[in-house]
Amino acid sequence: MSETVSKPVVGIIGTGAIGGFYGVMLARAGFDVHFLLRSEFSAVAERGLQINSAVHGPLTLHPANAYSAAEDMPPCDWLLVGTKTTSNADLAPAIIQAAKPDAKVLLLQNGLDVEDSLRPLLPDSLHLLGGLCLICVHREGPGQITHQALGAVNVGYHSGSTIDEVARMAIVEEGAGLFRAAGIDSQAMANLHQARWQKLVWNIPYNGLSVLLGAGTEALMADADSRLSIQALMAEVVLGAKACGYEIPPGYAEYLFTMTEKMPDYWPSMYHDFAHKRPLELEAIYARPLAAANAAGCELPRIEALYRHLGFIDRRNT
Ligand SMILES: NC(=O)C1=CN([C@@H]2O[C@H](COP(=O)(O)OP(=O)(O)OC[C@H]3O[C@@H](n4cnc5c(N)ncnc54)[C@H](OP(=O)(O)O)[C@@H]3O)[C@@H](O)[C@H]2O)C=CC1
Numbered sequence: 001m002s003e004t005v006s007k008p009v010v011g012i013i014g015t016g017a018i019g020g021f022y023g024v025m026l027a028r029a030g031f032d033v034h035f036l037l038r039s040e041f042s043a044v045a046e047r048g049l050q051i052n053s054a055v056h057g058p059l060t061l062h063p064a065n066a067y068s069a070a071e072d073m074p075p076c077d078w079l080l081v082g083t084k085t086t087s088n089a090d091l092a093p094a095i096i097q098a099a100k101p102d103a104k105v106l107l108l109q110n111g112l113d114v115e116d117s118l119r120p121l122l123p124d125s126l127h128l129l130g131g132l133c134l135i136c137v138h139r140e141g142p143g144q145i146t147h148q149a150l151g152a153v154n155v156g157y158h159s160g161s162t163i164d165e166v167a168r169m170a171i172v173e174e175g176a177g178l179f180r181a182a183g184i185d186s187q188a189m190a191n192l193h194q195a196r197w198q199k200l201v202w203n204i205p206y207n208g209l210s211v212l213l214g215a216g217t218e219a220l221m222a223d224a225d226s227r228l229s230i231q232a233l234m235a236e237v238v239l240g241a242k243a244c245g246y247e248i249p250p251g252y253a254e255y256l257f258t259m260t261e262k263m264p265d266y267w268p269s270m271y272h273d274f275a276h277k278r279p280l281e282l283e284a285i286y287a288r289p290l291a292a293a294n295a296a297g298c299e300l301p302r303i304e305a306l307y308r309h310l311g312f313i314d315r316r317n318t
C-alpha cells in the first residue's frame with residue numbers, strides 16, 4: 001500500500017512584498033498557505049493577493065487564507081517571516097502561536113544576526129533558519145505586489161534542538177525543496193553567517209545610497225561618482241567580512257555590480273520604508289556589521305559615514 005505524504009502547512013508571518021510573493025508562489029504550487037497580515041488584512045481578506053510579475057506574468061491568489069491574529073491560524077510546519085527586521089523580537093508570540101511544536105521558522109530578511117533577538121524568545125524545539133532572497137519586489141498597494149526581477153532564496157540553519165550537522169542540513173534541504181517545488185531557484189547553504197555577509201555586499205551600498213541620494217539603481221549606475229561610491233562601499237564590506245573570518249569569493253563584488261547594471265531600475269526596500277516613513281533597517285544592515293568588524297579590529301569609515309547619515313535621516317523621518 002502506498003503511503004500518501006501530505007505537503008507541509010506553511011504560515012506567512014508578515015505578508016508584505018516578500019511574504020506575499022513567496023506565499024502566493026507556494027500556494028499556486030499546491031501548498032496549504034496561511035497569511036498573517038496587519039494593515040492590509042481587510043483588503044486581502046476581500047480581494048486576495050495580486051502579483052504583477054515581470055517574470056511570471058500576472059498571478060492572483062483569491063481567496064487567500066488571510067488572518068489578522070496568529071491565534072486563528074492552523075498549526076504550521078513552516079513559518080516564513082516576511083516582516084522587516086526592525087521588530088523581530090516582538091514577533092515571538094505570533095510565531096509560537098502559529099507553530100507546530102517542532103516547526104521550522106525561516107526569516108526571509110536582509111542583514112546580519114537578525115535571528116539573534118528572536119532566538120532566546122522561542123522554545124528550543126523550534127528550528128530557526130535564515131533565508132536570503134535575491135529578488136526585486138515591492139508593495140504597490142494593499143495586497144498588490146510588483147515583482148520586477150530575479151527570485152532565488154538561499155536557506156541556512158541558525159539554531160534549534162538539532163545539533164547534528166547532517167540532520168540540520170536535511171532541514172535546510174527541506175526548506176530549499178519547498179521553494180524549488182514552487183519553481184523558485186533555492187540553494188541550501190552550509191554557513192548562514194557567511195551568506196549574510198555576502199548579501200550585504202549589495203545591500204550596504206545600494207539600500208543606503210538609494211535613501212541618501214534619492215535614486216534607484218538605474219540612476220546610481222549611470223553616474224560616475226555614485227559608481228565609485230558603490231565600489232568603495234562594496235570593497236569595505238568585503239574587508240569587514242574578512243576581518244570577521246568570512247572570505248567573500250574573489251570577483252563577487254564585481255559580479256553584483258555588473259548584475260545591477262542589467263537589472264531594471266530598482267528602488268531597494270529601504271527606500272520604500274523611507275518613502276512611507278517606516279523605520280529603516282539600520283541595525284541589521286549597518287550597525288551590526290560595523291560592530292562586528294570593529295570588534296575584529298577593522299574600521300570601515302565609508303560604511304560608518306553612510307550609517308551616520310542614514311541615522312540622521314531616519315530619526316527625522318519616523
Ligand atoms: N523587497 C525586496 O525586494 C527584498 C526585501 N528583502 C528583505 O525582506 C524583508 C521584508 O521586506 P519587504 O517584503 O520588502 O517588506 P514589506 O514592508 O513589503 O513587508 C513587511 C510586512 O510585514 C508586515 N508586518 C510587520 N509587522 C507585523 C506584525 N507584527 N504582524 C503582521 N504583519 C506584520 C507589514 O505589515 P504593515 O503593512 O502593517 O506594516 C508588511 O506587510 C526585509 O528584511 C528586506 O530587507 C530582501 C530581498 C529583497
Ligand SMILES: CC(C)(CO)C(=O)C(=O)O
Nearest residue numbers: 133134135136150202268
Ligand atoms: C536587489 C537584490 C537582488 C540584491 O541582491 C536584493 O535581493 C535586495 O534588494 O536585497
